[in-house]
Amino acid sequence: MACPNARNAGRIARGTMQVDRLYPAGYGPFMALYLVTGGAGFIGSNLVHALLARGERVRVLDDFSTGREVNLEGLGEKIDLHRADLRDLDAVRKAMLGVDYVLHQGALGSVPRSVADPLTTDRVNVLGTLHVLVAAREAKVKRVVAASSSSIYGDTPTLPKVETMMLSPRSPYAVSKAATEQYLKAFYLSYGLETVGLRYFNVFGPRQDPNGEYAAVIPRFVAATLAGEAVTIYGDGLQSRDFCFVDNVVEANLKACTAEGAAGQAFNIACGERTTLLEVLEQIAKALGKALPPPRLLPARAGDVKHSLADIDRARQVLGYSGAIKFAEGITRAISYYEDMARAARSAGR
Numbered sequence: 001m002a003c004p005n006a007r008n009a010g011r012i013a014r015g016t017m018q019v020d021r022l023y024p025a026g027y028g029p030f031m032a033l034y035l036v037t038g039g040a041g042f043i044g045s046n047l048v049h050a051l052l053a054r055g056e057r058v059r060v061l062d063d064f065s066t067g068r069e070v071n072l073e074g075l076g077e078k079i080d081l082h083r084a085d086l087r088d089l090d091a092v093r094k095a096m097l098g099v100d101y102v103l104h105q106g107a108l109g110s111v112p113r114s115v116a117d118p119l120t121t122d123r124v125n126v127l128g129t130l131h132v133l134v135a136a137r138e139a140k141v142k143r144v145v146a147a148s149s150s151s152i153y154g155d156t157p158t159l160p161k162v163e164t165m166m167l168s169p170r171s172p173y174a175v176s177k178a179a180t181e182q183y184l185k186a187f188y189l190s191y192g193l194e195t196v197g198l199r200y201f202n203v204f205g206p207r208q209d210p211n212g213e214y215a216a217v218i219p220r221f222v223a224a225t226l227a228g229e230a231v232t233i234y235g236d237g238l239q240s241r242d243f244c245f246v247d248n249v250v251e252a253n254l255k256a257c258t259a260e261g262a263a264g265q266a267f268n269i270a271c272g273e274r275t276t277l278l279e280v281l282e283q284i285a286k287a288l289g290k291a292l293p294p295p296r297l298l299p300a301r302a303g304d305v306k307h308s309l310a311d312i313d314r315a316r317q318v319l320g321y322s323g324a325i326k327f328a329e330g331i332t333r334a335i336s337y338y339e340d341m342a343r344a345a346r347s348a349g350r
Ligand SMILES: NC(=O)c1ccc[n+]([C@@H]2O[C@H](COP(=O)([O-])OP(=O)(O)OC[C@H]3O[C@@H](n4cnc5c(N)ncnc54)[C@H](O)[C@@H]3O)[C@@H](O)[C@H]2O)c1
Pocket: 037, 038, 039, 040, 041, 042, 043, 044, 061, 062, 063, 064, 065, 066, 067, 068, 084, 085, 086, 087, 104, 105, 106, 107, 108, 109, 110, 124, 128, 147, 148, 149, 150, 199, 200, 201, 202, 203, 204, 216
């Protein structure tokens, strides 16, 4: 797995580059350097922890707009942290120096956020991705793996969603992810920069923020249940999703860095099973041993799709992806994370 960056290694040997500026304490020039954009966020921080556990060198670029300090707590000098905005090309270029692989997770998520503010979603998600690609090409990185989204399939009734289907984005967020994928492909075809798009379906697990207007459904449900409050559901609760535990997404990213034949392609990343929101709620109540107040049902929100289910054969075949952690195991692990967080907050008097 050791992938020296020959150009920088040469500059270091000639004494024209300061090693300690490039590598966190304890790391040398002959291990692969991963840049995780959005590394303080939910998925990004899970990637950071997994990479460090494998002994890789990690740099993070994040502006902490939705990311959280707590996600990187205790990592200190083990990571090279760049507090920077993806919309700042010079900052992205600086963060790209000496990088072998980019795991581009930084973006503004949430369909409703994009409906409320399509311009900012576009600038961060589309221009930000373009900056990552321009800088990655200049820095001769080996491969850029970037987060896309199942939302790009839209509300077409055909299930499961297969990568060969026509895209039908219905929200500004979905358009920004479709554009992300198009740029990934264009940079591969135009410049030979190796790129891979990963179409995440609904991801959940430890470090996902349960708070705020745009929080995802599972952390919102768990937080409400732990507090003994009724959950709010937009729609009738029978809408379904292919919920994917975050460790599966980490597996996909790490395999996508080196899988042969993956460059220039996009892959569904999910579990290949569908659960309705009411079923999710039932499982959470069962796992916590609590009787829940009936959910508050509000009208469905603009841009939300009714059903979602992935075909994951392409990821299995080309990336060697397993998606081994199914919903039932994932939800148990996620709940115990939120219980630990709630206990820690209580003992800290918060
Ligand atoms: N969570 C899901 O279910 C899901 C599903 C499909 C796709 N995705 C995609 O996966 C990626 C990660 O999502 P997440 O759930 O971890 O979200 P998140 O909000 O927890 O993480 C996104 C990170 O990007 C950072 N960021 C945002 N704007 C930035 C900017 N201008 N400059 C630098 N950093 C910036 C945030 O601070 C945050 O740390 C995103 O690209 C998202 O669109 C997520």
